Structure formats: C-alpha cells, structure tokens
Amino acid sequence: MSQTNFKLVECPRDAMQGLHDFIPTKLKVEYLNLLLQVGFDTLDFGSFVSPKAIPQMADTAEVLAQLDLSSSSTKLLAIVANLRGVEDAVKHEAVDYLGFPFSISETFQQRNTNSSITQSLNTVEEMVSLCAKNSKKAVIYLSMGFGNPYGDEWNYEIVEKWADVLVSKGVEILSLADTVGVSTPEKIGTILPKLISRFNRTEIGIHLHSTPAERIEKISAAYLAGVKRIDSALKGFGGCPMAADDLTGNIATEDLISFLNTKGENLELNMDKWNEAIALSGKIFG
Template sequence: MMPIKTENFKTPIKLIECPRDAMQGLHDFVPTVLKIEYLNLLLKVGFDTLDFGSFVSPKAIPQMRDTEEVLAGLDLSGTTKLLAIVANLKGVENAVKHPEITYLGFPFSISETFQQRNTNSSIAQSLNTVEEMLNLCDKHSKTAVVYLSMGFGNPYGDEWNTDIVSHWANELVQKGVKIISVADTVGISTPDKINEILPPLVQLFSDTEFGLHLHSTPQQRLEKIEAAFAAGCTRMDSALKGFGGCPMAADDLTGNIATEDVISYLTSKGVQVNLDMEKWGEAMMFSGRVFSSR
C-alpha cells in the first residue's frame, strides 16, 4: 500500500457523483420520473458536482434522450453543481442554453480509434470542438471539463505512453482548459500508472485542476482509490455502487469506482466529506429501483 501524505488532504477534495455514467449503458430505458426522483435524492447528499445527463445523439445513447426533461424536474436548492456531457458542437450549443448547468464535460480521447468510436470525429477535429466549446462556455458563463479519455492506455493497439498523455494535456491547457480529468474508460489503470501519470501533470500545470475518472472491477477499487489520493488527487469521479461504464468502449462494461468506497476510504483517513449520510443511505436504497431490473 502506498503511504498517504497528510498534505494530500489539505486541499478540499471535490467528489463528483456520476449517475449519468451509471445509467447510460442500461439496456432498458429508465423512466424520466424515476431518474428525476433518484437525482433529486443525490442532490440532497451534498456532492460538489452531479454528472447528471448528456446532450448527445439519442441514437448513440438512447438512455439520455430525456436530459432536458430531467433537468426541468431537478431541485437545485442545494449547493451541488450540475455537469452535462457533450460530444460535439451541437451538444454544446444545446447545453449552454440552460442556466442551471455549471459544467460541460467533453470526452477528448488520446486514442484515435476511440475518439472516432465515441464522438465520430478525429482527435484533431475534437481539439477544434474543444476550442469552440471554450468560447461558448465563456459567453454563457459555463466551465469546461475535458476528460483525457483512454488516459491510461487503450484496448485498440493505439500508441500510448506518459509523454502522449502530457502532450495532450499541454495542448488542452494551451487552449484554455482549466479542469482536466484523466479518464480510464475501460478499467486498465493500475496504482503504478496512476502514480506515474497524475503527479507530473499537477506539477507541470499548476494552474489547472486535475481529476481522475477511473473504472474498475470491484476487486481493484480500493487499491485504485488509495493510489489516487496518494498521488494527490483532489477531484474524484465515482458512482453509487460502482454502476456503469462506457457503452461506446467495449461490450463488457467495467464499472465506475464506487462512491461508497471513496467515502469510506476518506473517512478512514479522517477527512471530513461533508455529506448528508442519511440522504446518501436513502439514495443507496432507492438505487435498486433504477438499476436492479435493468
């Protein structure tokens, strides 16, 4: 196990709950009213951000075709901010119309194969989309979150190494991206890779907020969580019970990091997570209605 430095927890840790990622690959459509009830429970827990939906083609991700309707039913009286995923300029234009949304997330893959598979565009074209997204975000008082997708390698045989990760992180920073989340996507990250990738990025780009969006089998979750915080992670994506995975990446989905494991780990280290654990328990119980039969 990697030693955890106490200074790693001096900066407030942002917990990003990702029900969108949890639900998007489900075969059967989750009724809109059920989504709204589930998300409203999660909003009461007190996470920094809720990755709640996406403005993408309903043909590509049919589960998210009701994002606008869901948004209209959310109780935003708390402090949790909303993040929506976009995959192209049309999605950006739709998302920025909604004042309730704070963050627009864009999956920028450093695997050419996956960028085509996920957004039907090349890496070069996607870099242009990022630039246009940043301009629209500025005009509409939004903040862009760019995911370095396939940041820990890829299953397609595309070239990958840490220099490639740093190169694309630099390209995004130079464009003006302020928040970058290094995304595992298919669950091939390891503690060694996390420690190899994250600290140099944080050191090189000190004005940029770096996070991790990891996928994992249940057996490997704890070691990845521990490695993430040992490496200085201050922004962590996760999903209740580890549900979800990227349906565009593989047929066999590797789930998200389980939020309850992140909470348990941080609590064991004496970190105040500042969450309403009673509401969290309610959301855990309610989740069976969303996921069990699907």
C-alpha cells in the same frame, strides 16, 4: 480538510447510460433529487448527445427542468460529444459544467464521437469559448488516458503532450479517464503527480473504471498522488458501454467515501440522503 478542498463528482449519468431499458423520467428525477441533497461537489447528471447514440439520455432537458436545486450547492455537469451538444447545453442556466471526452486514442475518438482527434480539438476550442460566454466551465476528459485496447500508441509523454495542448487552449479542468479499466496503481502514481505539478493552475481530476477487487488500491494511488477531484458512482454502476466487460464499472462511491473517512477527510455529506439514494437505486439498476 473540508470538502471545499476535495471534490467528489457523483456520476449517475455514467451509471445509467448503458442500461437497455429506458428509465422513466420521473424515476430519474427522483433519484437525482436525492443525490442533490447528499452534498457532492458535482453531479454528472445527463448528456446532450444524439438520442440515437445514447437513447437513455434522450430526456436530459426534461429531467433538468424537474431538478430541485433550491437547497443544494451541488453543481451540475452534462456531457456533450459535439458542437451541437455544446450549443444545446449552454442554453440551460442550471448547468454549471460541460464535459467532453477527448480521447488520446484516435480509434476511440472516432468510435465515441465520430470525429478525429484534430476535429475534437476544434470542438474543444469552440466549447471553451461558448462556456466562457455563458458562464460555464469546460471539463475535458483525457479519455483512454491509461492505455487503450486498439493498439494505438500510448505512453506518459503522449498523455502529457495532450494535456499541454488542451491547457494551452484555455481548458481549466482536466480529468484523466480510464475508459476501459487498464489503469494500475503504478500508472496512476506515475502520471498524476506529473500532471498536478506541471499544470499547477489547472484542476486535475480522475475518472477511473475498475473491477471491484481493484477499486481500493486505485483510489489509494490517486489519493497518494495528490488528486483532489474524483469521479465515482453509487455502487460502481455503469462504466463505458464500449468496454464490454460486466466487471469493469465505475469506482463505487461508497468505497471512496469509506476510504476518505479513514484518512480523516471531512466530506460533510448527508449520509441519510445517501442511504435513501442507495435504497432507491434498486428500482433503477435492479
């Protein structure tokens, strides 16, 4: 199976956004330019959000202007949290995907985007329309897709209901996101096959957060469920700043690569560039 069939989404934006000390723009550019040469399908590189909300991403437009896309087939994804962010992001020709966190937990939607689920649905509709007009695609994350810590109701039916609503609004890529690391192999193995078979014209991905000990079993469950789009970050850095758990980071890309290699997947990655990126990551993440 070639990589065209398996989409690896590397997420340096998710890894960097919660860091307290501002990473110099030049260093971000150097790191992202290395990752662009590895051969990932997509790079979640930055976000067009309020600098007050995420100070680390205040230089996204500046970073974007310095990325070398000349010899990379990797597509660029930027996160947005409201319509203003959408309008900013679609102006940039180099951005292929706009990602929006649509939470199925009302509490988290308010905390994360300062809007209700209903308001966020309106944002998604306008976003899909603006993306279509500007040759972009919307990636909608079903955030808190495996449960939430607030006591908001969660079950498989709720996940399917919101997936149904979003697909009916024209969303072509849905990524089930475990914002706080509460997914289990059982949950992954139950909900993903349902979504993949029911929405067979929609690309279904997964964005997991995990403690290091549980990463491989979650990757394995997602793989067995038939998912072909997986988000991860080098060394598992990052995770949701709201999660407040130092151990709950992203899925580590090196774990994902090594798992897929054991399954005989042909990922066609440039491992020399990958190792250079790992070496440079120490300057960013300490």
